[in-house]
Amino acid sequence: MDKPVEKVFSYIDAHQDEYIELLKSFCAQPSVSAQNLGMKEMAQTVQNTLNGLGIKTEYLPTDGYPIIYGELPQGRGRTLTFYNHYDVQPPEPLELWESPPFEPTIKDGRIYARGVADNKGSFLSRVCAVDAYQKVCGDLPVNVKFITEGEEEVGSPHLDSFRVNYPDKLKTDGIVWEGGSKDINRGPLQVTLGYKGLCYLELRCRGANTDVHSANAAIVPSPAWRLINALGTMKNERDEITVDHYLDCLIPPTGQDMAYLQNLTFDEEATKKSLGIPAFINGLTGIPLKEKWLYQPTLNIAGFETGYTGKGDKTVLPCCAMCKMDLRLVPGQDAEQAYRLVRAHLDRRGYTDIEVVKLSGKNPFRTDNDSRLVKASLKNAEEIYGMPPSVYRSSPGTTAMGTFCGPTGIPAVSFGIDHAESNIHAPNENIYLEDFINGIKMTAAVMHDFGADD
Amino acid sequence: MISPEMEKVFRYVDEHREEYIELLKKFASQPSVSAQGMGMREMANLVRDNLRNIGVPAELVETKGNPIVYGELDYGCARTVTAYNHYDVQPPEPLDKWDTPPFTPTVKGDRIYGRGVGDNKGSMLSRHCAVDAYLKVHGRLPVNLKFLAEGEEEIGSPHLADFIRENPEKVKSDAFMWEGGTRSLNRGPLHVALGVKGVTCFELRCHAAKGDLHSANAAIVPNPAWRLIWALNTMKNEHDEILIDNFYDSVKKPSAEEIECLKTLPFDEKATLDSLGLDHFINNLTGVELQKKLLFTPSLNVQGFRTGYVGEGAKTVLPSYAFCKLDIRTVMGQRPEQVMELVRRHLDRRGFTDIEIIHHNSTLPFRGDPDNPLFKAVVQNVESIYGMPPAVYPSTAGSTGVGYMYELTGIPAVCFGVMNEDSRAHAPNENIFLDDFLSGIKLTAAVIHDFAEVK
Numbered sequence: 001m002d003k004p005v006e007k008v009f010s011y012i013d014a015h016q017d018e019y020i021e022l023l024k025s026f027c028a029q030p031s032v033s034a035q036n037l038g039m040k041e042m043a044q045t046v047q048n049t050l051n052g053l054g055i056k057t058e059y060l061p062t063d064g065y066p067i068i069y070g071e072l073p074q075g076r077g078r079t080l081t082f083y084n085h086y087d088v089q090p091p092e093p094l095e096l097w098e099s100p101p102f103e104p105t106i107k108d109g110r111i112y113a114r115g116v117a118d119n120k121g122s123f124l125s126r127v128c129a130v131d132a133y134q135k136v137c138g139d140l141p142v143n144v145k146f147i148t149e150g151e152e153e154v155g156s157p158h159l160d161s162f163r164v165n166y167p168d169k170l171k172t173d174g175i176v177w178e179g180g181s182k183d184i185n186r187g188p189l190q191v192t193l194g195y196k197g198l199c200y201l202e203l204r205c206r207g208a209n210t211d212v213h214s215a216n217a218a219i220v221p222s223p224a225w226r227l228i229n230a231l232g233t234m235k236n237e238r239d240e241i242t243v244d245h246y247l248d249c250l251i252p253p254t255g256q257d258m259a260y261l262q263n264l265t266f267d268e269e270a271t272k273k274s275l276g277i278p279a280f281i282n283g284l285t286g287i288p289l290k291e292k293w294l295y296q297p298t299l300n301i302a303g304f305e306t307g308y309t310g311k312g313d314k315t316v317l318p319c320c321a322m323c324k325m326d327l328r329l330v331p332g333q334d335a336e337q338a339y340r341l342v343r344a345h346l347d348r349r350g351y352t353d354i355e356v357v358k359l360s361g362k363n364p365f366r367t368d369n370d371s372r373l374v375k376a377s378l379k380n381a382e383e384i385y386g387m388p389p390s391v392y393r394s395s396p397g398t399t400a401m402g403t404f405c406g407p408t409g410i411p412a413v414s415f416g417i418d419h420a421e422s423n424i425h426a427p428n429e430n431i432y433l434e435d436f437i438n439g440i441k442m443t444a445a446v447m448h449d450f451g452a453d454d
Numbered sequence: 455m456i457s458p459e460m461e462k463v464f465r466y467v468d469e470h471r472e473e474y475i476e477l478l479k480k481f482a483s484q485p486s487v488s489a490q491g492m493g494m495r496e497m498a499n500l501v502r503d504n505l506r507n508i509g510v511p512a513e514l515v516e517t518k519g520n521p522i523v524y525g526e527l528d529y530g531c532a533r534t535v536t537a538y539n540h541y542d543v544q545p546p547e548p549l550d551k552w553d554t555p556p557f558t559p560t561v562k563g564d565r566i567y568g569r570g571v572g573d574n575k576g577s578m579l580s581r582h583c584a585v586d587a588y589l590k591v592h593g594r595l596p597v598n599l600k601f602l603a604e605g606e607e608e609i610g611s612p613h614l615a616d617f618i619r620e621n622p623e624k625v626k627s628d629a630f631m632w633e634g635g636t637r638s639l640n641r642g643p644l645h646v647a648l649g650v651k652g653v654t655c656f657e658l659r660c661h662a663a664k665g666d667l668h669s670a671n672a673a674i675v676p677n678p679a680w681r682l683i684w685a686l687n688t689m690k691n692e693h694d695e696i697l698i699d700n701f702y703d704s705v706k707k708p709s710a711e712e713i714e715c716l717k718t719l720p721f722d723e724k725a726t727l728d729s730l731g732l733d734h735f736i737n738n739l740t741g742v743e744l745q746k747k748l749l750f751t752p753s754l755n756v757q758g759f760r761t762g763y764v765g766e767g768a769k770t771v772l773p774s775y776a777f778c779k780l781d782i783r784t785v786m787g788q789r790p791e792q793v794m795e796l797v798r799r800h801l802d803r804r805g806f807t808d809i810e811i812i813h814h815n816s817t818l819p820f821r822g823d824p825d826n827p828l829f830k831a832v833v834q835n836v837e838s839i840y841g842m843p844p845a846v847y848p849s850t851a852g853s854t855g856v857g858y859m860y861e862l863t864g865i866p867a868v869c870f871g872v873m874n875e876d877s878r879a880h881a882p883n884e885n886i887f888l889d890d891f892l893s894g895i896k897l898t899a900a901v902i903h904d905f906a907e908v909k
Contacts, residue, residue: 155768196670200768209731210551213880214781215651215852217755218694219735219748224756225690232687235680276664280674293674300672301679302771307758308779312489312609313655313814314545315781315853316757316880324763326669326770359768397670398770 004137008444011132016437019128020111022049023436026120027104027113033087033154039065042086046123046148053130055146060166062158065150069169072130072144079143080373080450081172082443083404083412084123084179085152088115089425096427110430117431118424122179122416123148125439133444141451145172152178155360156400163404172410174373174450176443177401179416182435183265183390189381189442191389192414193374194366196297197329198398199338203227204355206320211307214315224306224321230351231323234299234342239281241299243345251332253295253393256369260391261290294394298328324359328398334406335361363402366394371411376449381415384442389415415442456838456900459592463899466587471892474583475566477504478891481575482559482568488542488609494520497541501578501603508586510601515621517613520605524624527585527599534598535828535905536627537898538859538867539578539634540607543570544880551882565885572886573879577634577871578603580894588899596906600627604855607633610655610815611855618862627865629828631901632856634871637890639725643845644836644897647869648829649821651749652784653853654793655757655814658682659777666762669770679761679776685806686778689754689797694736696754698800706787708750712848716745719845729876749849753783783853790816818857821849826866827908828901834908835900839893844870870897 012019031042043059043066050057050070057070065087091101091114099105104113115121126146133140147169151157163170180190205223212220234243241247268285272278280289302325307318327338339358346354367374381389395414405412417439423429456464467474481504486497498514498521505512505525512525523541546556546569554560559568570576581601588595602624604614618625637644660678667675690696723740727733739747757780762773782793794813801809822829824846836844856867872894878884 198770200770207732210878210883211548211881212730212878213852214653214753214755214757215783215850216748217753217781217783218751218851219739219744220730221732221734221736222756224759225686225694226692228683228686228756228759229690229692231683237684239680275667275675277662277675279676281676284674289674293671296673298669298672300669300770300772301677301683301762302669302769303762303764303773304679304683304776305760305764307756308545308547309758309760309777310489310545310547313779313781314489314757314880315608315653315655315755316544317755318758321759322764324768326672326768328670328672395670396673397668 005445005448007136008132009441011136012128012437012440012444015132019124019440020433020436022128023111023116023121023124024104026124027116028102030102031087031115031150032090033065033151034090039087039150043068043150046086049127050146053127053134060162062161064158067150067162068146068148070146072140074140074143076141076143076451078451079145079172080447081145081147081175082126083147083175083177084126085119085149086123087150087153088118089153093427098428106433109434110432112428112430114429117418117422117429119152119179121431121436122439125417125436125443126176128440129443129447132440133447141448145169156403159400160403163407170404170408174371175404175410175412176446177412177414178399179418180414181416181418181420181422184267184420186419187265187390188387189385189389189415190392191377191381192392192395193369194394195364195399195401196394196396197333197335197364197402198360198362199327199329199335200359200361201325201327201339201342202357202359203323203325204320204357205353208319211319212317214317217317220317222317224318226351227321227323227354230346230349230354233349234345241297243299243341244348246341249332250297250330253291257295257393260393261287261294263388264290264390264392266290293396294392295330297330297333300326302326328396329364330394331364331366334363362398362400363406365402365405367405367411367413373411373413373450376446377413377415380442380445380449384438384445460900460903462591463587464896466591467583467892467895467899470587474579474895475888475891477583478566478571478576478579479559481579482571483557485557486542486570486605487545488520488606489545494542494605498523498605501541504582505601508582509589510585512601515617517617519613522605522617523601523603525601527595529594529598531596531598531906533906534600534627535629535631535902536600536602537581537631539581539603540574540605541578541603542605542608543573544608548882553883561888564889565887567883567885569884572873572877572884574607574634576873576886576891577894580872580891580898581631583895584898584902587895588902595902597902599902600624607855611817611858612815614855615858615862618859625863629826630856630859630865630867631828631898632867632869633854634873635869636871636873636875636877638720638845639722639729639875642720642722643842644840644870645847645850646832646836646844647847647850648824649849650819650856650869651849651851651853652788652790652817652819652857654782654784654790654816655779656794656797657777657779657812657814658685659810659812660808661775663774666774667772669772672772675772677772679773681806681809682776682778685801685804685809688804689800696752698796699803700796704787704792705752705785708746708848713742713746715846715848716742716749719745719847721745726875748851749847750785752785752788755781755783757781783851784819786819786821788819817853817855818861820857820860822866822868828866828905829868831901831904831908832868832870832897835897835904839896839900
């Protein structure tokens with residue numbers, strides 16, 4: 001390991017208490033975007049903290065909560081951006097917390113508080129890395145930018161306008177994305193190189209102008225059956241998506257993508273047991289299971305409602321039916337195209353009367369495997385955590401990474417300070433203090449290698 | 455021809471129009487939603503008390519569910535006719551679709567709106583008021599008359615069979631005026647029905663993971679909503695053909711006479727489509743084929759389906775539970791247990807053994823005999839009251855408990871009542887024409903009068 005990084009690591013170790021105090025002060029400030037709780041105060045704290053590092057910050061208002069943007073030009077050849085968010089999930093249900101959600105509490109090597117994992121801990125691991133590097137080396141090895149939004153937990157509705165309105169601020173050579181976790185049982189660090197996209201649709205079908213007595217069911221068209229029959233043409237019992245041309249454009253995983261799966265730990269028995277299911281879809285196991293999980297698109301029914309669903313029976317023929325679907329997308333697909341294929345599929349089968357409304361869309365993205373940022377992240381994860389990282393070529397979930405990186409091609413990598421039982425979005429959210437400190441070191445080392453001469 | 459005796463009764467009915475309408479409003483103001491257990495005891499008391507008010511000794515007969523209101527006028531006559539009705543109503547939901555509150559009966563123009571005014575409080579009161587008017591004018595009836603009003607018709611009459619078995623003397627009769635009935639749109643002919651379809655209500659339930667999950671897991675964790683969708687798709691296709699294995703095997707085909715009868719039925723297809731806001735019936739059917747499908751062919755209806763998140767906006771959830779409520783309208787030759795067994799076998803054969811079937815309530819299909827005296831008494835009075843002959847239906851599309859009654863007692867039944875084809879029974883803005891309510895009272899009175907004599 002390079003000498004300057006070793007010194008930075010020593011500095012971080014020596015200043016652990018100071019950094020943990022900073023984390024506690026951040027977690028003590030509520031910032032619940034869904035409930036408009038403490039958002040202004042938190043944005044101000046973020047801005048002040050970045051200013052304290054000598055970063056030139058801007059408070060960028062949006063139609064929702066502001067984005068705090070900051071940049072620290074160092075006259076370096078490369079620029080590294082840290083994307084994070086300062087908002088947190090609502091703390092409810094409060095009665096399930098063992099310590100108050102906004103009173104950070106240290107117990108058995110862990111710190112408990114809402115937001116300590118998602119995403120304040122990871123955000124501060126970036127902040128503290130910059131601080132330690134500056135204190136030891138004076139300058140940073142890269143130009144640094146911070147993009148910290150306040151609406152991630154409500155779907156990042158204004159991130160795309162940031163991309164469109166501030167192309168110069170987005171300009172960078174790589175993004176360290178949000179945060180990340182570790183495998184269960186204090187296993188290896190997870191490094192995520194991409195995410196599935198998401199197209200969220202609502203299908204609506206209408207029949208008569210009123211619910212009618214079900215005695216008429218022999219002759220009056222039923223929108224519920226129509227929607228059921230239409231859905232029956234879109235996916236079969238083997239879980240194969242049968243929307244016309246839906247799979248035509250998928251970019252298949254590469255040999256390297258498949259190789260990543262080999263080293264990925266996934267405890268199938270423990271997962272089935274915890275979910276209470278006898279088998280995964282199609283009885284899949286091993287590599288084919290992981291491949292479907294991470295590399296295949298989905299067509300999920302998130303909700304369906306029609307007619308009478310209360311107690312007992314109501315012999316009614318409902319006049320409308322509605323289905324919510326979320327479609328996870330993989331490279332080769334995009335949200336608008338997925339919507340259009342569903343529309344065309346229905347039209348071709350005469351279901352022109354079924355309305356399809358696109359409620360939201362995020363495109364899939366995978367970072368170039370060979371990018372400098374990927375290499376720097378993988379190398380340092382192994383050195384700092386003592387074992388090779390679990391590389392997620394794609395997460396099965398979705399973030400706004402595609403919003404920034406899809407149109408620009410900027411490489412992005414996610415890693416952070418969570419662990420498998422961090423309870424994000426749930427009561428008793430927590431991280432290990434050790435993971436927080438390691439996260440600071442990891443960020444510092446990635447900065448260092450990313451900026452180093454070849 | 456209206457006899458002088460009946461003219462007096464009809465005049466009495468016309469003179470007391472407002473009083474009878476007030477009574478209907480009073481009945482429709484009292485919620486009595488059996489599916490939700492709302493207001494049932496209060497409604498039963500109201501029915502009993504009204505019978506007593508018009509001079510009919512009446513009581514509540516307890517069942518394991520809601521009580522049956524029973525009343526009897528026994529003059530020792532040769533013939534006895536029974537008015538079967540029900541005092542429960544369908545749930546009023548969806549409330550936001552009502553133009554006036556469902557339990558605040560509202561007269562607008564020549565109609566009255568309210569849950570239950572058509573199904574079945576209006577028809578029930580047409581029997582009560584007929585007896586009231588007849589007694590006021592003539593002092594006594596020419597036949598023995600029984601009233602039997604149950605409070606569980608809308609949930610499938612689960613305790614009617616017990617009542618029939620346990621109370622043979624109360625049930626004994628020569629014929630039933632069964633429940634109610636309708637007339638064609640635009641004040642078309644009154645429908646007199648000799649039969650009904652049966653109905654079998656059931657629920658399909660499918661469970662997967664222990665709790666709802668983040669939909670990122672949808673690629674590998676089974677979704678119960680999809681399983682239910684796939685299972686339903688094996689049960690009916692886009693052409694409305696029921697695909698349940700062996701479903702049609704036992705169906706008794708209608709006779710040539712019954713098909714012939716369909717040709718005489720008034721059915722204004724265009725007006726019906728217009729009133730529903732539709733441009734076609736299923737499979738673009740029309741004419742006799744449409745009638746055949748409606749009256750003689752079983753249907754498989756989705757009453758309701760619910761899974762996952764159905765609120766505003768997007769929630770990326772993989773549901774752990776889905777359920778679907780269905781009803782099958784059965785025809786002669788089909789029985790509820792047999793139909794449920796066919797559904798179970800059909801699902802099992804396709805691997806849907808994990809889908810649970812909950813059999814709710816059922817009624818039997820029924821086909822009556824046009825030779826019975828009550829039918830004649832009804833038919834011969836319709837023209838003088840409604841100004842046109844009735845439309846005789848070998849079977850209606852709807853279902854009642856009449857099939858079980860006939861199976862257990864062998865007593866024939868005829869259906870007629872105060873609704874019309876735009877009455878929106880079971881739906882928001884249920885309504886009837888006030889004139890039809892008055893005509894229903896007159897027809898019932900005339901039927902009581904003639905039933906004593908007719909051969």
